[in-house]
Amino acid sequence: MSVRIAGIFVLQIVFMAKLSAQVKTPVYTKASSLTITGKIFPHTTEFNRVDSAEYPALPRSVKRLLTHSAGMAISFVTNSSTISAKWCVTDAAPYTNMTSIANKGLDLYIKNDGKWQFAGAGRPEARCSEAVIVKNMDSSEKECLLYLPLYDKVSDVEIGIDDGSTIKAGAEPFRKRILIYGSSIVQGSSASRPGMAYPARLSRATGLNFINMGLSGSAKMEKAAADLVASVDADAFVLDCIPNPSPEEIKQRTAYLVNAIRAKHPSAPIILVQSVIREHGYFDQKVGERVRQQNENARKEFELLQQKGVKNIYFIPADQLLGDDHEGTTDGTHPNDIGFDRMLQVLKPAILDILTKHGIL
């Protein structure tokens, strides 16, 4: 009898050892104890881009969208061979033109030969998810950047590493601050994952901190939103908000937004970008005409501001922002990763020229 019990005991040990070899339980660290990059204001509640209680006059939709973690990433250093994550989002319905990874998930970049290189994605499976992002790595110390969901409010973010390995806060990976105020296209709909939103791609490509103030369909340059934008501490401002307001609103609101920024930032470059030409507008005549009027009014307002002597303002026209094969969107409006690639080919050199001229690069 004692032999039989011993036999079962040995089997149990063997079984447990096998299990632990296959499934190492991660040791979790709260993201709040690491470095968070991409925040619009340094003091805001964990993953809010703006604490809207401080800006009571903002439209309700803007307040809600500012709870989305678009553009934020966790910077940390670890020698763990596996990197896992736990995170929670809301029950908000997923967007049909986005992957869940982009909408409610994560993606990880690791510094390799001085460049940020994609290493794995965190697939959301429920309101709260736990996922292995990458495994079977060597045990060298690595600089990591874990992007948070583009289109949801995230909470309880924790990074998991192997027991016995180390994790610490990383350095702020990007320098200076360039705020991009804009539409769903800035926020990252329909990038394939969070790190593919165009402000994030610009940051990795330049080393500069392009900060995502994308507001889905609600970047309408209301007075309260303009005052918010102007209150942000930034070295330059990109206004990619022409897709959302009506042509009439563009006429009424552009000057206030630009002047509000100029009043708080006497010499910061302000770069107005025309709306991407909506692909379905080549067939839908009403959509085509609306975008044409939006872009025409944006140009007129820009020229009026120049005539009035506002300095250091710049204009990027929409031509070729999505290339010319009409394949650059997921749904006619929102760039897919090809569309964003083409936007970058136009925006990156144009913006870098301006920043260089101003000694910001």
Next chain:
Amino acid sequence: MSVRIAGIFVLQIVFMAKLSAQVKTPVYTKASSLTITGKIFPHTTEFNRVDSAEYPALPRSVKRLLTHSAGMAISFVTNSSTISAKWCVTDAAPYTNMTSIANKGLDLYIKNDGKWQFAGAGRPEARCSEAVIVKNMDSSEKECLLYLPLYDKVSDVEIGIDDGSTIKAGAEPFRKRILIYGSSIVQGSSASRPGMAYPARLSRATGLNFINMGLSGSAKMEKAAADLVASVDADAFVLDCIPNPSPEEIKQRTAYLVNAIRAKHPSAPIILVQSVIREHGYFDQKVGERVRQQNENARKEFELLQQKGVKNIYFIPADQLLGDDHEGTTDGTHPNDIGFDRMLQVLKPAILDILTKHGIL
């Protein structure tokens, strides 16, 4: 009293007239009465790629995947200013690395100046959906191509047009038949919408009919699957199935697949494509090594077949299939639209060279 009733009546008429101006009820036509392109066999039940009852030895997962409508599109001609659709899919859980539009939705192309141009997407909202794909068009007659979901079984597809406009079956838009047997990458995970799967892009770019036999993770070259591939009426065969079988299975199964095709198609070119290098395999050493072995074994099997005198077989190596910036996937494995764009830059000229040599182009 009669005046008051008349007043209400007039208001009602005005209200109804306004409503009908805004929301025209579409007149629906069953897709089965129009032209379906992209079918592997002409006789199969509506949107099945293969009727698996005819191939009882196929693995269960392959049978299920062959019910997905990947690669199929409805060809029709209409002068309607609005094009709507109704369609049903299953309750299968959505994929986290795909948009719902790609997974369970539709996208429409319209011929413009001799080229197929994207015109709008059909967003799935439930098991059965009804959506306006494009509206406010001029009333000229247009050739249309409506792609069906990549990763679900679709049924009850109907096309909606304005009352009083016309719709008829379109011509088969593509000529010849090139079968692509392969993995999830062929099936279209993670293209942003159905028409962005790479076989569909190849068809539009060349005018040739690239037929999608993508089988998610189940393109493992089993004997029954090889016999199925060989039984397809095609002018050329592209085998992009190396990502799924183990290195050992590649050694055991490649020759059977190629010889089975050759036995039925004495001179058709057979093009073996190495596996895309999985992006997370640059960090996950096990994944990196597995792909290296898969690709090495694919090359060895190809060379053995050449040595044995099998003619008209071709090999496309994986180098540069996804470019070199590591941004070409959604999740480390599945190309996003940038990744597919880069695959096309390699595959299209390589395949066209071979087809030209064989007089197929």
